[in-house]
Amino acid sequence: MAQQVRERFEGMRRVLIQDERDVLDSLELDLRRTRTRLDQVQRNWEQHEDQVAKNISSAEKAASAAAGESGTVSSVASFSPKKPDASEEEIRLDEESFERLLGTLSSVSRQLSAQLRRKTLLLDSSLVAIDTQTCHRQITVTPGGRGLSYAGAARASPEQPLQFDKVCCALGRSPLAASRSYWEVDVRCCLAWAVGVAYASLERKGRDKGAKLGRNRNSWCVELRNGRLCAWHNDRHVACQGTGHAPPRKIGVWVNYDKGQLAFHDADTTAVLQTFSAAVTPVFDRAHHRFTEPLYPAVRFLKPPERQMWPNHLELCHPVTP
Numbered sequence: 099m100a101q102q103v104r105e106r107f108e109g110m111r112r113v114l115i116q117d118e119r120d121v122l123d124s125l126e127l128d129l130r131r132t133r134t135r136l137d138q139v140q141r142n143w144e145q146h147e148d149q150v151a152k153n154i155s156s157a158e159k160a161a162s163a164a165a166g167e168s169g170t171v172s173s174v175a176s177f178s179p180k181k182p183d184a185s186e187e188e189i190r191l192d193e194e195s196f197e198r199l200l201g202t203l204s205s206v207s208r209q210l211s212a213q214l215r216r217k218t219l220l221l222d223s224s225l226v227a228i229d230t231q232t233c234h235r236q237i238t239v240t241p242g243g244r245g246l247s248y249a250g251a252a253r254a255s256p257e258q259p260l261q262f263d264k265v266c267c268a269l270g271r272s273p274l275a276a277s278r279s280y281w282e283v284d285v286r287c288c289l290a291w292a293v294g295v296a297y298a299s300l301e302r303k304g305r306d307k308g309a310k311l312g313r314n315r316n317s318w319c320v321e322l323r324n325g326r327l328c329a330w331h332n333d334r335h336v337a338c339q340g341t342g343h344a345p346p347r348k349i350g351v352w353v354n355y356d357k358g359q360l361a362f363h364d365a366d367t368t369a370v371l372q373t374f375s376a377a378v379t380p381v382f383d384r385a386h387h388r389f390t391e392p393l394y395p396a397v398r399f400l401k402p403p404e405r406q407m408w409p410n411h412l413e414l415c416h417p418v419t420p
Contacts, residue, residue: 353393
C-alpha cells in the first residue's frame with residue numbers, strides 16, 4: 099500500500115514538474131523575443147543619436163558661416179524629436195496576463211490541496227444513522243435513519259427512556275466503532291442547527307444545559323444560530339474559522355478516538371471550521387479531549403430568528419469523492 103501511494107504521488111509530481119517546465123519555457127521564449135525587440139530599439143536609437151549629432155554639427159557650421167540668424171533658425175528648426183516606433187510599444191510587461199497566470203496557479207494549488215484533504219478524510223468515512231428511540235417527538239426520521247425533518251406537531255407515540263423530551267435533539271444509532279471516523283451532514287435545508295458528537299451519558303430529559311449539545315462536558319458541536327457559526331464544548335464557544343460569506347452547505351465531522359482529536363470541516367471546501375484536541379486547546383479544557391466514553395453522532399434543530407420559518411430538514415449523507 100505504501101508503495102502504491104508513493105507511485106501515485108510520484109505520478110502527480112511528474113505532471114506538475116512538466117507543467118512547470120512548459121510555463122517556464124513559454125516565459126523564456128517571451129524573454130528571448132523581448133530581448134530581440136530591445137536590441138532593435140537600441141540600434142534605432144543609436145542611429146537617431148548619430149543623426150542628431152550630425153545635424154548639430156551642421157547647424158554649428160551654418161551658424162558660424164552665416165551673417166544673420168535666419169540660417170541658424172532654419173537649420174535648428176529642421177530637428178524633430180524621435181517618436182517611439184511599434185517595437186518600443188510592444189516592449190512592456192503584460193501585467194494582466196501575468197496576474198491571470200498567477201491566479202490560475204493559485205487556483206490549481208487550492209484545488210489540489212482541497213482534493214487531497216478530502217480524499218484523506220474519505221479514507222475514514224463511516225455510514226451513520228439516527229436512533230429513532232432518541233429523537234424528540236417533533237423529529238421525523240426516514241426509514242433508513244439518515245434523513246431528519248422537524249414537524250410542527252409532536253408525533254403521537256409512547257415516550258422512550260432514551261428520548262429527548264424537551265430539547266429537539268437526536269443521537270446516532272450506534273457509537274463510532276473505528277478508531278478514526280468521518281461522516282457528513284447536509285444542512286442546506288436548515289436555518290438553525292447544531293451538528294456534533296456526544297457521549298451516551300448526555301442528559302435526555304429537561305431543558306437544562308446537560309441536554310444541549312456543546313453546553314456540557316459530554317458533547318461537542320458546531321452550531322449555526324442567527325447566521326453565526328460557532329463551536330461549542332463545556333458551555334464555551336468560539337467563532338468558527340474558514341467560513342465564507344455564506345454558511346457551509348455540508349458539515350464534515352472527523353474523529354480520531356485514540357488520539358482524542360475531533361475536527362469539523364466545511365465538507366465542500368474541506369476548510370477546517372474548528373478542531374478539538376488534547377494537545378492544542380487554547381479555549382477549551384484539555385482534560386476533556388481524551389475521550390472517556392464511546393462517541394455518538396448528534397444533531398439538533400434550533401429555533402430560527404423571529405419572523406422566519408422553523409428549519410425542517412437535515413440529511414446524514416454518505417461522503418463520496420467529487
